[in-house]
Amino acid sequence: MTVPPSARRAAAAAVPGLLPLLLGLFGLGFGLRYGVWDGAGPGAGLFPAASGGAMAALGLLILVTETSMPAPAAEGATRPWRLLGYVAGLLAFALLMEQLGAIAAIVLLFLWLLAVVERLPWRLVLAVTAGSAFSTWLLFERLLQVQLPRGFFG
Amino acid sequence: MELLHNLVLGFGISLTPINLGVCLIGALVGTAVGVLPGLGPAATVSLLLPITLAIDHTTAVIMLAGIYYGAMYGGSITSILVRIPGEAASVITCIDGYAMARKGRAGAALGISAFGSFIAGIAATIGIALVGPQLAATALVFGPAEKTMLVLFGLVLVASVGEGSRPRAFAMIAAGLMLSTVGTDLVSGQPRFTFGSAYLRDGFNIAIVAMGLFGISEVLLLAEQAVAPPALLSYGNRLRDVLPNRQDWRDSAAPIARGTALGFFLGLLPGAGAVIASFASYVTEKRLSRRPEEFGHGAIAGVAGPESANNSAAQSSFIPLLCLGIPANATVGIIMGALLIHGVTPGPLLLTDHPELFWGVVTSMFVGNAMLIVLNVPLIGVFASLLRIPQAVMAPLILMFCGIGAYSLNNSVDDVLSMVAFGVAGFGLRKAGFDLAPLLLAFVLGSLFEQNLRQALLIGYGSPMIFVEKPIAAVFLAAAILGLLWPLLMRLAARLRWRSA
Numbered sequence: 267m268t269v270p271p272s273a274r275r276a277a278a279a280a281v282p283g284l285l286p287l288l289l290g291l292f293g294l295g296f297g298l299r300y301g302v303w304d305g306a307g308p309g310a311g312l313f314p315a316a317s318g319g320a321m322a323a324l325g326l327l328i329l330v331t332e333t334s335m336p337a338p339a340a341e342g343a344t345r346p347w348r349l350l351g352y353v354a355g356l357l358a359f360a361l362l363m364e365q366l367g368a369i370a371a372i373v374l375l376f377l378w379l380l381a382v383v384e385r386l387p388w389r390l391v392l393a394v395t396a397g398s399a400f401s402t403w404l405l406f407e408r409l410l411q412v413q414l415p416r417g418f419f420g
Numbered sequence: 421m422e423l424l425h426n427l428v429l430g431f432g433i434s435l436t437p438i439n440l441g442v443c444l445i446g447a448l449v450g451t452a453v454g455v456l457p458g459l460g461p462a463a464t465v466s467l468l469l470p471i472t473l474a475i476d477h478t479t480a481v482i483m484l485a486g487i488y489y490g491a492m493y494g495g496s497i498t499s500i501l502v503r504i505p506g507e508a509a510s511v512i513t514c515i516d517g518y519a520m521a522r523k524g525r526a527g528a529a530l531g532i533s534a535f536g537s538f539i540a541g542i543a544a545t546i547g548i549a550l551v552g553p554q555l556a557a558t559a560l561v562f563g564p565a566e567k568t569m570l571v572l573f574g575l576v577l578v579a580s581v582g583e584g585s586r587p588r589a590f591a592m593i594a595a596g597l598m599l600s601t602v603g604t605d606l607v608s609g610q611p612r613f614t615f616g617s618a619y620l621r622d623g624f625n626i627a628i629v630a631m632g633l634f635g636i637s638e639v640l641l642l643a644e645q646a647v648a649p650p651a652l653l654s655y656g657n658r659l660r661d662v663l664p665n666r667q668d669w670r671d672s673a674a675p676i677a678r679g680t681a682l683g684f685f686l687g688l689l690p691g692a693g694a695v696i697a698s699f700a701s702y703v704t705e706k707r708l709s710r711r712p713e714e715f716g717h718g719a720i721a722g723v724a725g726p727e728s729a730n731n732s733a734a735q736s737s738f739i740p741l742l743c744l745g746i747p748a749n750a751t752v753g754i755i756m757g758a759l760l761i762h763g764v765t766p767g768p769l770l771l772t773d774h775p776e777l778f779w780g781v782v783t784s785m786f787v788g789n790a791m792l793i794v795l796n797v798p799l800i801g802v803f804a805s806l807l808r809i810p811q812a813v814m815a816p817l818i819l820m821f822c823g824i825g826a827y828s829l830n831n832s833v834d835d836v837l838s839m840v841a842f843g844v845a846g847f848g849l850r851k852a853g854f855d856l857a858p859l860l861l862a863f864v865l866g867s868l869f870e871q872n873l874r875q876a877l878l879i880g881y882g883s884p885m886i887f888v889e890k891p892i893a894a895v896f897l898a899a900a901i902l903g904l905l906w907p908l909l910m911r912l913a914a915r916l917r918w919r920s921a
Contacts, residue, residue: 281852282588282852282853282854285852286591286594286595289595290591290594290598293598296612296613300605300610301610303882304608306878307874307877307878307882308873308874308877308878309608310605310607310608310610310612311612312873312874313597313601313866313869313870313873313874314598314601314612314613317594317595317597317598317601318594318598320590320594321591321594321595321598324587324588324590324591324594325591327587328585328587328591331587332585332587345643345645346644348643348644349640349643349644351643352639352640352643352815352819353640353840353844355819356636356819356823356840357837357840359819359820359823359836360823360833360836360837360840361833361837363827363833363836364833368824368827372820372824375816375819375820375823376816376820379812379815379816379819380812380813380816383643384812386810386812386813390813394813394816398816398817398820402820405471406824406828410471410474410828411474412474412824412828413831414824414827414828415827415831
């Protein structure tokens with residue numbers, strides 16, 4: 267069964283209202299559970315409950331007032347695959363940093379983003395990668411004395 | 421006399437080699453990010469936040485402040501030469517700045533924007549030195565009830581004056597406040613929204629949230645959009661070409677003065693800041709001009725006024741931060757985060773507890789503005805050439821900086837992963853039309869708000885009437901309610917006027 271485009275558009279238009287509504291209800295629920303008031307005064311849950319409640323109410327307001335408005339047109343050409351490439355690269359960088367070491371992770375991140383995702387010429391890729399890895403080591407390790415992870419090479 | 425003594429103290433700090441060096445770095449980096457479309461001062465300040473942990477807090481704020489006002493100088497370069505605002509506060513400069521450039525007067529436009537920014541920067545700094553201590557002295561009498569209502573008023577202003585729809589801005593404020601409660605409750609010791617995770621027990625670090633929301637989400641937006649490198653208009657390459665002539669000065673003197681005053685006032689208001697100041701200045705100049713038809717076709721007043729206003733506002737926005745502990749915009753909010761990480765709480769007591777910080781930063785603004793005018797005018801060509809750096813190279817560099825910076829905060833991969841999560845969330849929110857500045861400001865102010873709210877309620881034996889009984893708190897509350905209802909009142913007034921007509 268295929269979803270008609272009008273229904274898809276309506277669902278997309280509802281997201282900006284639904285998101286704060288659900289998050290707000292989540293905050294309100296947990297706030298109430300933490301306790302809004304104890305014997306001595308305001309409890310740990312007062313602030314989360316109040317901000318969550320406000321967010322849920324605003325989400326509902328957005329849902330009611332803005333869903334009927336036409337969705338704004340997307341600006342310029344979009345490149346969703348590049349976007350996914352960037353997120354994947356960043357996640358891999360974070361997860362491999364301690365295993366491989368920071369400098370090796372930077373080299374891999376740059377090779378992935380510049381050569382595979384952006385498809386830049388190899389000469390530029392290698393120059394930018396080498397320059398970035400060296401300047402990171404110089405700035406963080408030498409100048410700022412930050413202990414970067416060394417990984418297998420430590 | 422006391423002012424003179426304080427200025428001597430400040431210059432003694434801001435003129436040390438290390439502070440001169442970081443001020444220069446801040447000013448240069450600020451100008452560069454002002455030039456580069458996409459990367460704004462908020463993203464850059466958040467990127468450099470981890471680096472500032474390794475240096476003294478005064479030195480850190482001198483550098484971060486330099487980035488902010490440096491960006492105001494740099495933003496005009498792209499607006500004038502390529503009609504792409506390098507920075508949001510320079511959007512309005514595109515209109516007459518670019519029109520001047522097309523008429524072969526790019527040099528004069530660049531020159532007057534740099535000189536206007538310099539004059540405004542110096543005047544605003546004098547204003548900070550004069551107004552700041554008075555405001556801080558007044559705010560010393562503020563107790564928890566007054567502070568609670570002041571924060572509330574500030575947040576209402578941020579949501580009312582900022583970009584986009586008001587319900588969305590208020591929803592972001594609520595989200596920021598809720599986010600600030602993640603971690604152990606300092607009063608009861610009860611964990612909130614931690615779900616058994618040891619990492620979440622201390623709550624989210626401001627640097628992680630800021631780098632994710634502004635740095636990573638910016639890169640993801642750049643990655644998604646295919647943007648071709650812009651074509652630059654010529655401005656002449658000699659210093660002489662960017663020096664305004666006598667007629668330019670005559671046409672610009674009053675707009676610079678008005679822009680400076682307007683910017684100074686608007687910079688004090690949370691949410692208003694440099695962007696609104698530049699627009700307000702443009703509208704004012706057009707209204708006051710004897711030749712309003714020239715606006716849009718290369719009127720120098722349309723460049724001089726807004727550029728002065730945005731720099732003046734950028735600098736006066738430090739007054740509410742340093743004297744009241746209320747950041748006026750996202751960039752200043754991140755600078756507040758840097759101070760909090762250093763264990764310094766900005767507010768009325770800052771002037772007595774850390775006079776070296778206040779006066780060091782204020783006097784560094786004189787030094788920074790002087791550096792900017794000396795460097796900016798002859799180096800416009802160098803800054804403009806930054807536009808040739810491919811976006812595909814810039815994006816990984818920013819990601820790497822964010823990643824290493826996030827890790828260096830606590831030597832933890834969890835921080836890097838949190839930052840990525842905030843980045844993806846920030847990207848999604850921006851695509852859905854939410855402004856992230858209210859979220860970040862509410863996150864920064866959240867714990868202060870909650871702490872004072874709870875203290876005030878305890879003092880008032882649980883009754884919220886304390887916020888009405890205390891006169892100053894009542895004034896802030898009334899102002900917040902007025903700010904909240906302002907659009908409705910305006911609509912009502914317009915309807916009544918329409919009916920009577």
